Amino acid sequence: MNRSSLPPLNAIRAFEVTARKGRMVDAAQELNVTYGAISKQIRHLEDVMGVRLFEGPRNKLQLTEAGVKLQPQLTAIFDQLEASISSVVDSEEGVLDVACIGTFMMRWLLPRLHRFSAHYPKIEVRLSTTSVTPNLANAACDLAIVVGENNWPSNVDATPLFAELVGPVMTPELDARFSVFETGSLTEREEVPLLHSLTRKSAWQDWSKATDISVPDTDKGTELEHIYFMLEAAMGGLGAAIAPWALVSEDIRAGRLVAPFGFVPNGQVYTVISRDAQRKKNRAFLSWIKSEAMSSPLWSDLGDVKP
Numbered sequence: 001m002n003r004s005s006l007p008p009l010n011a012i013r014a015f016e017v018t019a020r021k022g023r024m025v026d027a028a029q030e031l032n033v034t035y036g037a038i039s040k041q042i043r044h045l046e047d048v049m050g051v052r053l054f055e056g057p058r059n060k061l062q063l064t065e066a067g068v069k070l071q072p073q074l075t076a077i078f079d080q081l082e083a084s085i086s087s088v089v090d091s092e093e094g095v096l097d098v099a100c101i102g103t104f105m106m107r108w109l110l111p112r113l114h115r116f117s118a119h120y121p122k123i124e125v126r127l128s129t130t131s132v133t134p135n136l137a138n139a140a141c142d143l144a145i146v147v148g149e150n151n152w153p154s155n156v157d158a159t160p161l162f163a164e165l166v167g168p169v170m171t172p173e174l175d176a177r178f179s180v181f182e183t184g185s186l187t188e189r190e191e192v193p194l195l196h197s198l199t200r201k202s203a204w205q206d207w208s209k210a211t212d213i214s215v216p217d218t219d220k221g222t223e224l225e226h227i228y229f230m231l232e233a234a235m236g237g238l239g240a241a242i243a244p245w246a247l248v249s250e251d252i253r254a255g256r257l258v259a260p261f262g263f264v265p266n267g268q269v270y271t272v273i274s275r276d277a278q279r280k281k282n283r284a285f286l287s288w289i290k291s292e293a294m295s296s297p298l299w300s301d302l303g304d305v306k307p
Helices: 009-021 024-031 035-049 065-088 102-119 172-178 203-211 227-235 245-253 280-295
Strands: 094-100 123-129 143-148 157-169 194-197 222-224 240-244 264-274
Touching (some): 009 065, 024 035, 094 102, 102 280, 157 245, 157 280, 203 264, 222 227
Parallel strands (some): 094 123, 094 143, 194 240
Antiparallel strands (some): 157 240
């Protein structure tokens, strides 16, 4: 089949959306056409191709073997088409795809994002989580918020937000029970239970080396799969956790957590990387998030806070 004999683009689009959504009524809503129009387009596509793409009753459509093979390829093509058009149409409106570290998204970005939406109502921020630095050459995001040592690839624009500061945090009740603030020790009466995140297994050991504060048996304690779960466990009084200041600042300000030893830099930097920082949507988001980072509370703002 050559290009001149390809099925109409509308028919291909109707199939792709229906296959992705699972129902013609949902495809009709996304494409802003009638259910009948979607059905007609798909029948036309099947006639042109000479193969069935769906089977079963209309209220419970199932992809045929041919449909299963065709759908992901078409979705990838439409994604690439969208990206290609977006790359030459520079506008301060539309979708902005932002990938972000999950816990940073939940504890820092999301509570502030309403201010961006209020200032740029025509830009729809679409968030996704990432645990690694994405390859922006073929990633599905326009921007990514990551943390690292500032050795970013040369082919990306990097905008530093702030250095990461880390320190032990715990509930005021746990601090009182073990007299941590009073004695400046994690082992004055008995060892404070330690919490660990599998994503940062050496956090306690690294903090101990950086501060010269003894932490016996840094490999003991409760391991949790993700830093978010570790922080929730700390909030529940299950133990002490090494936490980044940016993720617990509001909890400390509100008295839900205390930081008996304060926070120290660990060499990591929260950074926004992008393919093209000069595109209007990217520039708008970068300007906003830099302003938010500059106005975020610093540990020094709280002084010598005690429970």
